[in-house]
Amino acid sequence: MTAEVVRVRVPERTIRHDVRAVKIVLHRELLRFVSDRTRILSSLVQPVLWLLVLGTGLSALVPSGPGGVDLRTFMFPGILAMTVMFTAMFSAASIVWDREFGFLREMLVAPVSRASIVVGKCLGGALVATAQGVVILAMAGLVGVPYSPSLLLSLVAMMLLGSFAITAFGVALAAGIKNMQSFFGLMQMAMMPMLFLSGALFPLSSLPAWLGLLTRINPLTYAVDPMRQLVFAHLRVDPRVEAAFNPGVTWGDWRVPVGVEVVMVVVMAFALLGLAILRFRRTE
Amino acid sequence: MTTPAISVRGLAKRYGAVEAVKGVDFEVRQGEVFGFLGPNGAGKTTTISMLCTLANPTGGSATVAGFDVVTRRDDVRRNIGLVFQDPTVDGYLTAAQNLRFHAELYSVPKDVVEPRMRQVLEMVGLQDRRDDRVDTYSGGMKRRLEIARGLLHSPRVLFLDEPTVGLDPQTRSAIWGYINELRRTEDITIFLTTHYMEEAEHADRIAIIDHGEIVVIDTPQALKASVGEDRVRIQSDDDAAAIAALKERFGIEAAVSEGQVSFSVPAGEEFVPRLFAELGVPIRAVHVARPSLDDVFMSYTGSTIRDAEASSGMAEFMRAMARR
Numbered sequence: 001m002t003a004e005v006v007r008v009r010v011p012e013r014t015i016r017h018d019v020r021a022v023k024i025v026l027h028r029e030l031l032r033f034v035s036d037r038t039r040i041l042s043s044l045v046q047p048v049l050w051l052l053v054l055g056t057g058l059s060a061l062v063p064s065g066p067g068g069v070d071l072r073t074f075m076f077p078g079i080l081a082m083t084v085m086f087t088a089m090f091s092a093a094s095i096v097w098d099r100e101f102g103f104l105r106e107m108l109v110a111p112v113s114r115a116s117i118v119v120g121k122c123l124g125g126a127l128v129a130t131a132q133g134v135v136i137l138a139m140a141g142l143v144g145v146p147y148s149p150s151l152l153l154s155l156v157a158m159m160l161l162g163s164f165a166i167t168a169f170g171v172a173l174a175a176g177i178k179n180m181q182s183f184f185g186l187m188q189m190a191m192m193p194m195l196f197l198s199g200a201l202f203p204l205s206s207l208p209a210w211l212g213l214l215t216r217i218n219p220l221t222y223a224v225d226p227m228r229q230l231v232f233a234h235l236r237v238d239p240r241v242e243a244a245f246n247p248g249v250t251w252g253d254w255r256v257p258v259g260v261e262v263v264m265v266v267v268m269a270f271a272l273l274g275l276a277i278l279r280f281r282r283t284e
Numbered sequence: 285m286t287t288p289a290i291s292v293r294g295l296a297k298r299y300g301a302v303e304a305v306k307g308v309d310f311e312v313r314q315g316e317v318f319g320f321l322g323p324n325g326a327g328k329t330t331t332i333s334m335l336c337t338l339a340n341p342t343g344g345s346a347t348v349a350g351f352d353v354v355t356r357r358d359d360v361r362r363n364i365g366l367v368f369q370d371p372t373v374d375g376y377l378t379a380a381q382n383l384r385f386h387a388e389l390y391s392v393p394k395d396v397v398e399p400r401m402r403q404v405l406e407m408v409g410l411q412d413r414r415d416d417r418v419d420t421y422s423g424g425m426k427r428r429l430e431i432a433r434g435l436l437h438s439p440r441v442l443f444l445d446e447p448t449v450g451l452d453p454q455t456r457s458a459i460w461g462y463i464n465e466l467r468r469t470e471d472i473t474i475f476l477t478t479h480y481m482e483e484a485e486h487a488d489r490i491a492i493i494d495h496g497e498i499v500v501i502d503t504p505q506a507l508k509a510s511v512g513e514d515r516v517r518i519q520s521d522d523d524a525a526a527i528a529a530l531k532e533r534f535g536i537e538a539a540v541s542e543g544q545v546s547f548s549v550p551a552g553e554e555f556v557p558r559l560f561a562e563l564g565v566p567i568r569a570v571h572v573a574r575p576s577l578d579d580v581f582m583s584y585t586g587s588t589i590r591d592a593e594a595s596s597g598m599a600e601f602m603r604a605m606a607r608r
Contacts, residue, residue: 006400008438010362017391024388102372110389111361
C-alpha cells in the first residue's frame, strides 16, 4: 500500500455544514429518482389514465354547450395536484424504506442536525414531485388549457409549495413507522379521503352540508383551489358555467381569496416541517 | 497518560422490563484493537449503539474520543466511524455516490474528498467497481464498501459491529487484513464486536460480555493462561453416569455441552489412561485440547458461546427491536 495516508479532519458543526448536508440529502433524492425509471413511468400512467380515459368517459355525461367547459379542463388542475401529492408521498415513504434497509442510520450517526436531513428530504420530495407535475403540465393543450407562460409558472410554483407541504406531512408520518406496509396502509387511509374531498375530481358546489364542511376542513382543498382559479382565469367561460365548475372555497358567505389560501398552505407546510423535525429528533 | 479512546462507567440500557446492558465499565486505550466477545443477544450491539449516540443510555455515562456520548453528540459523531452489522449502503447509488454522500454529510474538505476516496476504495479493492451500482455487489463487496465508507472521514475510533458475520472465509480474512493494515497506517482505535472466538484472538484485549454484563477483560493470551488446564471432552454411553463417576472417583466437576461431557484437568494426556481404567462407564471417544478462547468463555460463563446463543432467542428478538 501507499505509504502516505490522506488524513481528513472533520470540522466542527456549523450552519454551512448543515447546508451541505441538506444539499446532499436532496441530491440523493434526485439521483434515486432518476435511476428508478419504473417509478417515473408508473407514476405517470395513473394521471394520464384519470385525465384521458376517465375524464373522456365522464365528459359524455356532462353536456358542454356553448360557453361550456370540457370536464377534462376542469379536472386538469385536480389531476396535477393528485400527481404531485402521490409522488411527494412516495418520496416521504423512502424514509421508511431507508429505515428498513439501514441507510437511515448512516444519516442519523453523522454529525449533522436532524433538521437538515428532514429539510433535504422535503426539498427533494418537492422537486421530484414537481418534475412529475411538469410532465403532466405539458399535456395541458390536450385538454384545452392554454400554454400561457404566466399560468404555467404560477402552476409550477403552486405545485412546489403543495408538494413540499405533503412531503413534510409524509415525513412526519413516516418518522414513527417501522415498515413499508403499515406506511402505505396509513398513506392510503389519509390520501384517498383528502383527494376525494379536495375538489380535485368534482366541483365542491352544491354538496350536502356535511360533505361541504369536510371539504372545508381538508387542507388539500386550499392547495387545489388556487390551481383551479389560475386555470379558469385563463379560460373564456360562461359565468354560470364558471360558477358551477369553479365555485371557489367559501366560509359562510365569504369567498376565500387565493392569496389567503396560499398563505394557509405556506403556514401548513412550515408547521408540518416543524412537526417532522420534532418527531425525528427523538432518540431512543 | 493520554485520555482513553473510550471510557465507560456503569453504562446501562433498559428496554421496558428487559435490561439489555446492566451497568458495564471499561476503558479502551488509544490505538488499541478492543474486542467485545459474547453470544448474540448479550448486549454488544446495544452497547455500540449507545457509544455511537444512536441510543440514549438509561444509566451510567460514556465518553468516546474524550466527548460525552449524551451531551457532546456532535463531537462524538465527528470522531467516529461506524460499520454496521447489516448493510446500510444505498443500493440505488454507485459506490462513489455512496462515498460522496458520506463525505458531504461529514463536511470533508472538498480538496481531499477525491484522494481520500481513492485511498479507501483501493484499500478494500473496489476502485475499479466504484461507478457500479451497489445493488450489483455481492454481500462481501458491500461490507468492504461499508468499511471504506466508515474510514472515509479518518475517524479516531472505528466501531465494527460483527464485521465478518455472514461472509465467506476469503472476505473474512481480507477484512482482518484491512484491520491490521489500519492499525499500522492510521492513528486509529478499533472497537469491534464478534461472536467468533477465532476472531477475538486478533484483538489486543477482549471483554467477554454475557447477559448484559462484562464477565472479564484481558488480553487473549492472559485469558487463555488463566484457564490453564486442558479441556477434555468425552462421548460415553451414559453421560449422567459418566458425570457422577467423574465426581466420585476423581473429584472432577464435569458438564454436558454440545452433546459431550467436558471438564478441565491439569495434564490431559496423562489423565486419559486413568480415565479409561477407572471410570467404569463405557467411553466411545476422547478429545483433549489446549485451552482456547472457547474454554475461556466456558470457564467464565458456564456455557459455550453456541449454547448461550441457542438459549437467547428472546435476547435476539430484543436486539432486533433495539436496532430499529
